[in-house]
Amino acid sequence: GLRTLQLGSCVVTTDLQEIQSVFSELRHSVQAKDDITDIRILRRTESLQDTKPKGRCCLLRRLLRLYMERVFNNYPAPDHQTLRKISRLANSLLTIKKDLRLCHANKKCHCGKEAMEKYNQILRQFEQLEPQAAVVKALGELDILLQWMEET
């Protein structure tokens, strides 16, 4: 089922349900590898919902770039099947990222102070962890990011 993401003046259509379904097949095994339970990278105070609409596109675009460049590529997939599912997730989110780049090109994806502060806070949470632990935790929190997108 296609879903429209309202990100301020940037509107993107995507099959969020399919992405959620693919991630739900990975979720428990990925989260079981994250034993740092007292740190959460994607916190509600930095959520898309907690960001003014005009900053949501920028925040999501930055987050997807973080996942593309530092999470999906570095996740230690234990088997080929997991690797295939992760690349399906990456490709689906890459499509969304390309749509957000179009919004950026059309001046609909402005990075204001609020959005950048929230992104930098998330980045601090991510970078305070040892790299491998950060990658595992971030992938385990994809259900949170997808939920933020669902609720826009």
Place this chain on the structure above:
Amino acid sequence: VPCVSGDLPKPTDVTFLSINMKNVLQWNPPEGLHGVDVTYTVQYFIYGQKKWLNKPECRNINRTFCDLSAETSDYEHQYYAKVKAIWETNCSKWAETGRFYPFLETQIGPPGVALTPDEKSISIVLTAPEKWKKNPEDRAVSMQQIYSNLKYNVSVYNTKSKRMWSQYVTNHTLVLTWLEPATLYCVRVVSFVPGPPRPAKPSEKQCISTLQDQTSALKVK
């Protein structure tokens, strides 16, 4: 009196059973200790926070479940829970759940279903299930308010022709048309939310007969 940890086997199959945000932790007794007078103690944890928290009502209990609905009612948070077995001065290590995300995992219970027959049609009115509430007198919150994309799968069975069909609906009223008069039809409805698959419990089967066709009734006179 602190117990000696690790001498007992752990409880098994520790999971949350969640329906309409009623989140109950359940488990099986440790292997090999059936019939032994074992008690259990439960703790829970909010992902991203610092401490395991006690649930006083689930300390040294005999039953193998613990209702953590109130403690896990902020469904935007994610949780862990754990339980250990205690017998005399011995206790097991903790047995822990995976990360529990009520918003994604809770089962959406069946809706209320009201049927009104006519000669060749049946009107169906659905009432969305209610979210768990702490006190009976609390204001009811419909699961529709939490899941705006809540849908229903209505299955209909013609007991005469033995034919079954189903259809998806998003609003709460539906009229089944082109039915046969004076025929018993049975209806079952399942609620669902598009997204990751969730277990679903259908409504009780309800059967009702369409009315006698008045035109044929007049001819008979």
